[in-house]
Amino acid sequence: MNVEISEVANLPTKFGNFKIQAFKEQLLDGCYKEHLTIFTDQMPEVPIVRVHSECLTGDALGSCKCDCGEQLEYALHMIQKHGGLVIYLRQEGRNIGLLNKVNAYSLQDKGLDTVAANHQLGFSADERTYEMVEKVLAHFKITKIRLLTNNPKKIESLKGVEIIERLPIIVEANPHNEAYLQTKKSKMGHLL
């Protein structure tokens, strides 16, 4: 995997002061994906790590259809308090991309759930991979983590690191994401 790594820069936020560093992943087809790490100056020996997948609608637009935006805020808050890092992976729509995610949302408007909509479009329920996480953690010389997730598949998929503890990342449901969260629990095995 060919990865270009940026310098470290300061990022003051409403959650406190962080550092950021970008990782540009060269893909086989000549395209690239730019990921971001957001981390604290002080890092405990076993830091809290959140592997967050891009959700433009949830992270930036305040969408109520999912729990992504609130999970990101929770993660930044936790990391600011206890030390650690967020690995923000550009795997929009569980890696089907923004255009396909909007098509999936359109199918959900017609009654399909989040998994069935992906299948209808010819994708699996979750198309993400996590090789980048191994690369990032090696860069930070992190070998043991406390992982913020409810997703058992994510825990299984992370290689090259010892997950000392899983920390739940549960945010309150709302009328728009109740069915989505239920599907994540029943069809994708999320620990909700």
Ligand SMILES: Nc1nc2c(ncn2[C@@H]2O[C@H](COP(=O)(O)OP(=O)(O)OP(=O)(O)O)[C@@H](O)[C@H]2O)c(=O)[nH]1
């Ligand atoms: N294809 C698709 N992607 C979605 C949908 N809703 C959210 N996403 C994407 O799902 C990703 C987040 O995954 P989640 O399944 O919510 O959570 P997770 O990261 O697997 O698990 P946690 O670590 O517990 O949060 C982001 O990339 C979102 O863009 C949807 O209805 N369809």
Ligand SMILES: [Zn+2]
């Ligand atoms: Zn989302």
